[in-house]
Amino acid sequence: MPVSQEQADWFADAVAQLIANLDQAILGKHEVIKLVVTSMLTGGHVLLEDVPGTGKTVLAKSLANSIEGSQSRIQFTPDLLPSDVTGVTIYDQSSGSFQFHPGPVFASVVLADEINRASPKTQSALLEVMEEGVVTVDGTPHPVGTPFxxxxxxxxxxxxxxxxxxxxxxxxxxxxxxxxxPDRQTTVNLLLDSQNRTRSDAVKPIIQASVIASMTQLAAEVHADAAVMTYLSDIVERTRQDSDASLGVSIRGALALARAAKVWALTDRRSYVTPDDIQELAVPVLAHRIILDPEAEFTGVTGANVVERALAAVAPPTTRVA
Structure with a gap:
């Protein structure tokens, strides 16, 4: 069923309120917040990579606080085990059976802090749940639920x-x-409020987890014309042909951009995707998926450079497909 203008307005208003709520804790980073919210409404996950002390954890905790759902935080360390993330089956003497005890991954919003400090085995346990949405322990699947x-x-x-x-x-x-x-003025504002050590605690729940799930379903109904999807496909194909890329964007990456573009369109009160949506999201959604040639990486080429070249080489469509 096509998305109505009334539904698009409701969606955009809800997103605006959520972003405004997060703006209380993260000052001067409106675009980054919008990207993170877009990922949540797409049913995707976010990797925040930055130098220490820029507010990565505060942003994650603030988003979790904004949702009237469950939340958890996992501090990744070298000795963290996969079962510490997913959960474990324990024998219950009173019942004479094994009982599954869910791990912290069973939450609406999971903050995986400093994920690169955990061993590859523990990282893979989390990444598997992210992809499948299910934890399998002793042959029994345990869905983590939605939203996740x-x-x-x-x-x-x-x-x-x-x-x-x-x-x-x-x-x-x-x-x-x-x-x-942050920029100069934002830094000054933060310094004037330096006594506030718990900015994320000021963020209160404003939207239910069930509403997030409904918004995700609504975004899936946004119209994407074949001309726009062909444009997206050509961009992805161009990254695979780039001489500096050992591996271009996968079909998973293309699907991710298509889904994100639908959410992006609704936040702009539109029930259809435009080439501008693809262009604005291409770098944050696609750049990290590109594996660069070692020599190109040594000279300073980045995944973002490859995506930007693809955008420059592929002309956007000017007409719809009949």
């Missing part, structure tokens, strides 16, 4: 004792972004 979103953080510095996420597994994250340092 993982916000993982990692620092690009202080790499001693860390395990970088495999490049191929970065594909599990819908969006990779960073907050960066």
């Amino acid at each position: 979103m993982v916000i993982a953080t990692q620092n690009p510095v202080e790499q001693a004792g860390t395990y970088s996420l495999p490049e191929a597994q970065l594909d599990r994250f819908l969006i990779k972004t960073s907050l960066g340092y």
Whole structure:
């Protein structure tokens, strides 16, 4: 069923309220907040990579606080086991049977703090749940429920004792972004409010988890013309042909961009996707999925450069497909 203008307005208003709520804790980062909210409404996950002290954890906790659903925080360390994340089956003597005890991954919003400090085995346990939405223990599947979103953080510095996420597994994250340092005026405002050490605690729940699930379903109904999807496909194909890329964007990445573009359109009160939606989301959704040629990476080429070249080389459509 096509999305009505009334539904598009309701969706946009709800997103605006959610972003305004998060703006209380994260000052001057409206666009990054919008990307994170878009990922949640797409049913995807976010990787926040930035230098220490820029508010990665505050953003994740604030988003969790905004949702009237369950939330959890996992501090990743080298000794963390997969069962510490997913849960474990324990023998109950009183009943004479094994009982499953859910781990912290069973929550609406899961904050995976400093994910690169955990061992690859523990990382893979979390990444599997992100992809499947199910935890399987002793052959029994346990759905984590909906909505389900993982916000993982990692620092690009202080790499001693860390395990970088495999490049191929970065594909599990819908969006990779960073907050960066605040501008001058925002820094001054933060310094004037330096006594406030718990900015995320001021963020109160304003939307129910069930509403988030309904918004995700509504976004799936947004119209995407074949001309726009062909445009997206051509961009993805161009990244695979780039001489600096050992591996371009996968079909999973293309699907992720298509879903995110539908949410992006609704936030702009539109019931249809435009080429502008694809262009605005291409770098945060696609860049981290590209595996660069080692020589190109050594010279400073980034995944964002490859995506930007693809955008420049592919002309957007000017007419709809009949």
